[in-house]
Amino acid sequence: MPSTERPGLRVNGRLTIPEAELKWRFSRSSGPGGQGVNTTDSRVELGWDVSSSAAVTDAQRALIEQRLGSRLVGGVLTIAASEHRAQLRNREAARARLAALVADALRPPAPTRRKTKPSRGSQERRLSAKKRRTDVKRLRRPPGE
Template sequence: MPDVAPTGLRVTAAVTIPERELSWRFSRASGPGGQGVNTTDSRVELSWDVTASKALTEAQLARVLERLGPRLVRGVLTVVASEHRAQLDNRQAARRRLAEAVAAALAPPGPRRRPTRPTRGSQQRRVEAKKQRGSIKQARRRPGPGD
Protein backbone atom coordinates (compact mmCIF):
# COMPACT_ATOMS: atom_id res chain seq x y z
CA MET A 1 0.00 0.00 0.00
CA PRO A 2 1.48 3.38 -0.98
CA ASP A 3 2.31 5.60 1.96
CA VAL A 4 4.10 8.80 2.89
CA ALA A 5 7.83 8.55 3.47
CA PRO A 6 9.67 11.35 5.28
CA THR A 7 11.56 12.27 2.12
CA GLY A 8 8.71 12.00 -0.35
CA LEU A 9 5.87 9.91 -1.66
CA ARG A 10 6.53 6.18 -1.46
CA VAL A 11 5.06 4.43 -4.49
CA THR A 12 6.61 0.97 -4.23
CA ALA A 13 9.34 -0.57 -2.10
CA ALA A 14 11.89 0.55 -4.71
CA VAL A 15 10.38 3.86 -5.90
CA THR A 16 9.90 7.03 -3.84
CA ILE A 17 9.04 10.33 -5.48
CA PRO A 18 11.03 13.13 -3.80
CA GLU A 19 8.89 15.84 -2.21
CA ARG A 20 10.62 18.54 -4.28
CA GLU A 21 9.25 16.95 -7.50
CA LEU A 22 5.63 17.29 -6.32
CA SER A 23 3.70 20.45 -7.08
CA TRP A 24 0.56 21.48 -5.17
CA ARG A 25 -2.31 23.80 -6.13
CA PHE A 26 -5.30 24.67 -3.99
CA SER A 27 -8.67 26.13 -4.93
CA ARG A 28 -12.21 26.34 -3.66
CA ALA A 29 -14.15 23.13 -3.93
CA SER A 30 -17.80 22.78 -4.79
CA GLY A 31 -20.18 20.63 -2.80
CA PRO A 32 -20.95 20.32 0.92
CA GLY A 33 -19.18 22.40 3.49
CA GLY A 34 -21.62 25.07 4.59
CA GLN A 35 -20.31 28.60 4.79
CA GLY A 36 -16.72 27.32 4.83
CA VAL A 37 -16.96 26.13 1.22
CA ASN A 38 -16.92 29.74 0.06
CA THR A 39 -13.84 30.72 2.00
CA THR A 40 -11.48 27.74 2.24
CA ASP A 41 -9.28 26.35 -0.50
CA SER A 42 -9.99 22.69 0.15
CA ARG A 43 -9.74 21.37 -3.44
CA VAL A 44 -6.26 19.93 -4.07
CA GLU A 45 -4.34 19.35 -7.30
CA LEU A 46 -1.15 17.36 -7.03
CA SER A 47 1.15 17.35 -10.07
CA TRP A 48 4.30 15.40 -10.84
CA ASP A 49 6.50 15.96 -13.88
CA VAL A 50 7.16 12.40 -14.95
CA THR A 51 9.61 13.26 -17.74
CA ALA A 52 11.85 15.40 -15.48
CA SER A 53 11.79 13.00 -12.53
CA LYS A 54 14.95 11.43 -11.15
CA ALA A 55 12.96 8.83 -9.17
CA LEU A 56 12.59 6.41 -12.09
CA THR A 57 15.05 4.34 -14.08
CA GLU A 58 14.95 4.47 -17.88
CA ALA A 59 12.92 1.25 -18.09
CA GLN A 60 10.46 2.44 -15.43
CA LEU A 61 10.10 5.81 -17.15
CA ALA A 62 9.34 4.14 -20.48
CA ARG A 63 6.70 1.90 -18.86
CA VAL A 64 5.06 4.83 -17.02
CA LEU A 65 5.01 7.00 -20.16
CA GLU A 66 3.48 4.15 -22.16
CA ARG A 67 0.78 3.31 -19.63
CA LEU A 68 -0.07 6.81 -18.38
CA GLY A 69 0.37 8.52 -21.75
CA PRO A 70 -3.27 9.61 -22.18
CA ARG A 71 -3.35 11.07 -18.64
CA LEU A 72 -0.18 13.12 -19.09
CA VAL A 73 -0.24 16.73 -20.21
CA ARG A 74 3.23 17.69 -21.51
CA GLY A 75 4.74 14.94 -19.36
CA VAL A 76 2.96 16.02 -16.15
CA LEU A 77 0.60 13.72 -14.24
CA THR A 78 -2.05 15.59 -12.22
CA VAL A 79 -4.54 14.18 -9.74
CA VAL A 80 -7.37 16.11 -8.10
CA ALA A 81 -9.09 15.53 -4.76
CA SER A 82 -12.09 17.51 -3.56
CA GLU A 83 -14.38 14.98 -1.90
CA HIS A 84 -13.49 15.95 1.68
CA ARG A 85 -14.28 19.19 3.48
CA ALA A 86 -10.81 19.54 4.95
CA GLN A 87 -7.80 20.41 2.82
CA LEU A 88 -5.61 18.01 4.79
CA ASP A 89 -7.91 15.08 3.99
CA ASN A 90 -7.88 16.06 0.30
CA ARG A 91 -4.08 16.29 0.37
CA GLN A 92 -3.85 12.74 1.68
CA ALA A 93 -6.37 11.53 -0.91
CA ALA A 94 -4.38 13.19 -3.71
CA ARG A 95 -1.11 11.66 -2.51
CA ARG A 96 -2.76 8.24 -2.32
CA ARG A 97 -4.23 8.57 -5.84
CA LEU A 98 -0.94 9.67 -7.36
CA ALA A 99 0.94 6.82 -5.67
CA GLU A 100 -1.68 4.27 -6.79
CA ALA A 101 -1.64 5.52 -10.39
CA VAL A 102 2.15 5.35 -10.61
CA ALA A 103 2.29 1.97 -8.85
CA ALA A 104 -0.26 0.55 -11.28
CA ALA A 105 1.75 1.90 -14.22
CA LEU A 106 4.97 0.40 -12.85
CA ALA A 107 3.46 -3.02 -12.19
CA PRO A 108 4.71 -5.73 -14.52
CA PRO A 109 2.28 -6.90 -17.16
CA GLY A 110 0.09 -9.87 -16.31
CA PRO A 111 0.57 -13.30 -17.82
CA ARG A 112 -0.06 -13.58 -21.53
CA ARG A 113 -3.39 -15.04 -22.55
CA ARG A 114 -3.12 -18.58 -23.80
CA PRO A 115 -5.26 -18.88 -26.93
CA THR A 116 -8.04 -21.43 -26.60
CA ARG A 117 -10.71 -22.78 -28.92
CA PRO A 118 -14.41 -22.93 -28.12
CA THR A 119 -15.59 -26.37 -27.10
CA ARG A 120 -17.88 -28.35 -29.39
CA GLY A 121 -20.66 -28.09 -26.80
CA SER A 122 -20.40 -24.30 -26.57
CA GLN A 123 -20.50 -24.02 -30.37
CA GLN A 124 -23.61 -26.22 -30.53
CA ARG A 125 -25.32 -24.20 -27.76
CA ARG A 126 -24.56 -20.99 -29.63
CA VAL A 127 -26.04 -22.31 -32.90
CA GLU A 128 -29.12 -23.65 -31.10
CA ALA A 129 -29.67 -20.29 -29.38
CA LYS A 130 -29.43 -18.53 -32.75
CA LYS A 131 -31.94 -20.94 -34.28
CA GLN A 132 -34.31 -20.43 -31.34
CA ARG A 133 -34.05 -16.66 -31.66
CA GLY A 134 -34.65 -16.88 -35.42
CA SER A 135 -37.79 -19.00 -34.93
CA ILE A 136 -39.14 -16.45 -32.42
CA LYS A 137 -38.65 -13.67 -34.95
CA GLN A 138 -40.12 -15.83 -37.73
CA ALA A 139 -43.29 -16.32 -35.65
CA ARG A 140 -43.73 -12.53 -35.34
CA ARG A 141 -43.87 -11.96 -39.09
CA ARG A 142 -47.16 -11.27 -40.82
CA PRO A 143 -48.25 -14.22 -42.89
CA GLY A 144 -47.43 -13.72 -46.55
CA PRO A 145 -49.45 -14.70 -49.65
CA GLY A 146 -47.85 -18.15 -49.74
CA ASP A 147 -48.35 -18.94 -46.01
Protein backbone atom coordinates (compact mmCIF):
# COMPACT_ATOMS: atom_id res chain seq x y z
CA MET A 1 0.00 0.00 0.00
CA PRO A 2 1.55 3.36 -1.03
CA SER A 3 2.29 5.93 1.63
CA THR A 4 0.07 9.00 1.71
CA GLU A 5 2.73 11.03 3.59
CA ARG A 6 4.27 13.73 1.43
CA PRO A 7 8.07 13.83 1.32
CA GLY A 8 8.08 17.57 1.86
CA LEU A 9 7.10 20.97 0.57
CA ARG A 10 8.74 21.66 -2.78
CA VAL A 11 9.67 25.35 -2.93
CA ASN A 12 11.68 25.42 -6.15
CA GLY A 13 13.93 23.11 -8.17
CA ARG A 14 16.65 23.11 -5.51
CA LEU A 15 14.79 23.42 -2.20
CA THR A 16 12.33 21.06 -0.56
CA ILE A 17 11.30 21.62 3.05
CA PRO A 18 10.94 18.27 4.85
CA GLU A 19 7.46 17.57 6.23
CA ALA A 20 8.98 17.01 9.69
CA GLU A 21 10.03 20.70 9.83
CA LEU A 22 6.49 21.97 9.23
CA LYS A 23 4.36 22.62 12.31
CA TRP A 24 0.57 22.69 11.95
CA ARG A 25 -1.98 24.32 14.26
CA PHE A 26 -5.72 24.29 13.82
CA SER A 27 -8.39 26.53 15.29
CA ARG A 28 -11.92 27.67 14.68
CA SER A 29 -12.28 29.95 11.73
CA SER A 30 -14.31 33.07 11.25
CA GLY A 31 -15.90 33.55 7.88
CA PRO A 32 -17.84 31.18 5.63
CA GLY A 33 -19.27 27.94 6.98
CA GLY A 34 -22.59 28.75 8.61
CA GLN A 35 -23.23 26.86 11.84
CA GLY A 36 -20.30 24.58 11.01
CA VAL A 37 -17.91 27.43 11.82
CA ASN A 38 -18.68 26.95 15.49
CA THR A 39 -17.77 23.25 15.52
CA THR A 40 -14.95 22.63 13.02
CA ASP A 41 -11.30 23.60 13.32
CA SER A 42 -10.91 24.70 9.71
CA ARG A 43 -8.44 27.59 10.24
CA VAL A 44 -4.87 26.48 9.60
CA GLU A 45 -1.58 27.94 10.80
CA LEU A 46 1.56 26.58 9.18
CA GLY A 47 4.87 27.32 10.87
CA TRP A 48 8.40 26.72 9.65
CA ASP A 49 11.45 27.39 11.81
CA VAL A 50 13.86 29.01 9.36
CA SER A 51 16.61 29.54 11.93
CA SER A 52 17.02 25.84 12.75
CA SER A 53 16.07 24.31 9.40
CA ALA A 54 18.44 21.76 7.92
CA ALA A 55 16.86 22.16 4.47
CA VAL A 56 18.48 25.52 3.70
CA THR A 57 22.11 26.54 3.40
CA ASP A 58 23.53 29.34 5.51
CA ALA A 59 23.43 31.70 2.52
CA GLN A 60 19.77 30.85 1.84
CA ARG A 61 18.93 31.25 5.54
CA ALA A 62 20.55 34.71 5.60
CA LEU A 63 18.65 35.73 2.46
CA ILE A 64 15.32 34.51 3.84
CA GLU A 65 15.92 36.22 7.20
CA GLN A 66 16.87 39.46 5.45
CA ARG A 67 13.92 39.55 3.05
CA LEU A 68 11.25 38.09 5.35
CA GLY A 69 12.58 39.55 8.61
CA SER A 70 9.37 41.45 9.35
CA ARG A 71 7.34 38.22 9.08
CA LEU A 72 9.62 36.10 11.27
CA VAL A 73 8.87 35.76 14.98
CA GLY A 74 11.73 34.10 16.82
CA GLY A 75 13.05 32.69 13.55
CA VAL A 76 9.68 31.05 12.72
CA LEU A 77 7.74 31.93 9.58
CA THR A 78 3.99 31.49 10.14
CA ILE A 79 1.28 31.39 7.48
CA ALA A 80 -2.43 31.43 8.36
CA ALA A 81 -5.19 30.29 6.00
CA SER A 82 -8.90 30.45 6.71
CA GLU A 83 -10.44 31.44 3.40
CA HIS A 84 -11.97 28.01 2.68
CA ARG A 85 -14.62 26.09 4.58
CA ALA A 86 -12.66 22.83 4.54
CA GLN A 87 -9.51 22.30 6.60
CA LEU A 88 -7.90 20.32 3.78
CA ARG A 89 -8.26 23.20 1.33
CA ASN A 90 -6.88 25.63 3.91
CA ARG A 91 -3.91 23.27 4.42
CA GLU A 92 -3.23 23.28 0.67
CA ALA A 93 -3.57 27.08 0.54
CA ALA A 94 -1.11 27.51 3.44
CA ARG A 95 1.41 25.13 1.83
CA ALA A 96 1.18 26.96 -1.50
CA ARG A 97 1.51 30.37 0.18
CA LEU A 98 4.57 29.28 2.19
CA ALA A 99 6.25 27.82 -0.90
CA ALA A 100 5.58 30.99 -2.92
CA LEU A 101 6.82 33.26 -0.12
CA VAL A 102 10.09 31.34 0.34
CA ALA A 103 10.65 30.99 -3.42
CA ASP A 104 10.16 34.74 -3.84
CA ALA A 105 12.61 35.46 -1.01
CA LEU A 106 15.25 33.22 -2.62
CA ARG A 107 14.80 34.68 -6.11
CA PRO A 108 17.86 36.66 -7.24
CA PRO A 109 17.38 40.44 -7.32
CA ALA A 110 16.41 42.10 -10.60
CA PRO A 111 19.27 43.77 -12.47
CA THR A 112 19.74 47.42 -11.61
CA ARG A 113 18.38 49.93 -14.10
CA ARG A 114 20.90 51.68 -16.29
CA LYS A 115 20.32 55.38 -16.75
CA THR A 116 19.52 56.44 -20.30
CA LYS A 117 18.98 59.83 -21.80
CA PRO A 118 16.29 60.73 -24.34
CA SER A 119 17.36 60.51 -27.97
CA ARG A 120 17.82 63.66 -29.98
CA GLY A 121 14.79 62.78 -32.14
CA SER A 122 12.51 62.29 -29.14
CA GLN A 123 13.63 65.62 -27.66
CA GLU A 124 12.95 67.40 -30.96
CA ARG A 125 9.50 65.76 -31.26
CA ARG A 126 8.63 66.80 -27.70
CA LEU A 127 9.70 70.41 -28.28
CA SER A 128 7.87 70.68 -31.62
CA ALA A 129 4.70 69.29 -30.00
CA LYS A 130 5.01 71.92 -27.26
CA LYS A 131 5.38 74.65 -29.90
CA ARG A 132 2.28 73.42 -31.77
CA ARG A 133 0.30 73.39 -28.53
CA THR A 134 1.51 76.92 -27.69
CA ASP A 135 0.42 78.16 -31.12
CA VAL A 136 -3.04 76.56 -30.75
CA LYS A 137 -3.54 78.22 -27.36
CA ARG A 138 -2.23 81.57 -28.64
CA LEU A 139 -4.70 81.50 -31.56
CA ARG A 140 -7.60 80.82 -29.18
CA ARG A 141 -6.95 84.00 -27.18
CA PRO A 142 -9.25 86.93 -27.78
CA PRO A 143 -7.60 89.72 -29.80
CA GLY A 144 -5.77 92.34 -27.82
CA GLU A 145 -4.49 90.09 -25.00
